Amino acid sequence: MEEKCDIAIVGGGPAGLSAAYSSAKAGAKVVVFEKDEAIAHSIRTSGVTWISEMERLGIPAKFYNPVQNYRFVSPSNDVLISGSSPKSCVLDVRGMYQHLAFLAAGAGAQIMIKSNVINIIEEGSRIAGIKASTPKGDLILHSTLVIDASGFSATVARKAGAAGEWKRYGVGAEYECYCDQVDSATWVLMVGQQFSEAGYAWIFPLSKNRARIGVGIGRPESSAEPLEKLHEILGKRLKPLDALGKIQPVELHYGFIPNEGVRQSSVADGLMLVGDSAGQSNPLVLEGIRYAIEFGRLAGEVAAKSLSRGASKESLMDYERTWKAKVESKIQSALKVQTRWLGLTDKEWDAEIEILRDMTVDEFLDFIKADFTASKMMKLALHHPKLAARRLFNMILKT
8 A cells, every 4th residue: 555644653652642633633634653453552651740731731630540649668768748739640541542542533633553664765865754564454655744753662763863772761560450458649659779779669549449560670770670570579568568458460561761861853854753752751750741742742733834844854943942942951950860869779768768858749749850940949959958968959950
């Protein structure tokens, strides 16, 4: 088969679906390729994000469990930050992704599931489409623009020589579990060697009897396998897992997320990168769904406008300038903090989380969200002199 469209989008995650929605809404002929047999068939994220961001992006509350308390556990310390109202949440990832798919389809985008991109079409120095295997047979699709929303793999960008493999990244394994007793308003991060050699473990609640329990490990700092570590801590029932009662896994999630900052360039002639492909993720808790939706929509809007100019690199630069101005410095600051965290000993972790104890919920969330504006950091320093005295704080200010 051989067909034509305006915009081919590779990847049916939040970035690709959001780009499909906004570009189709603007009148472009859009085709999305998703390699799995269903949208969100394979879940590769824990789904932690922030309620204010979801409200701003128009994500219905039925797709997330609100969280108002935040607990950090290290080998010899345990810190709880309690809020009066929910500020963060854990997403129903499958439900929310499919919601985005319905929005895209309603705007006019075509979504092709179980369709895998096997190569790109090039005309001179620009990308001019893709070749894919689909349930209906092999497809050659000519397009003015290709949006790479394939996630960690950056499938199109790597085939085009526009991006290389990520050298630093996180790999995570988690089970979605039935548990006898889940505090549905509290998420837990666990740090130290007993939980992860270079990273952290987590309990993210979905309801009073449902939680995601997982382990994340940084590469190349550690070669440990997160699923093995997860089995180990579940088997030992380490605190705070011991308070959950029966733990019965019902679904395994496994994924990768880039952890070395943003790509040097996210646009080229006939090509855009969005989401994890572009490095749009927060290194502190390895979350990026809010970025994927926001910048996916931005990419789609700019993409549709660029068609009249042949989707040249110059016509796509508004996208790159806008998203980098908004988050690049924050991501780089967070990367410095995360790099330090990956090297902490158990004793150092005990001291590190102690500085969180006196923070308000808003102060803590600004920090963990990597919202490192100068005004917020100086206000934090005035309220918390112990933090201002730490090398960690000065590292952030110098970014």
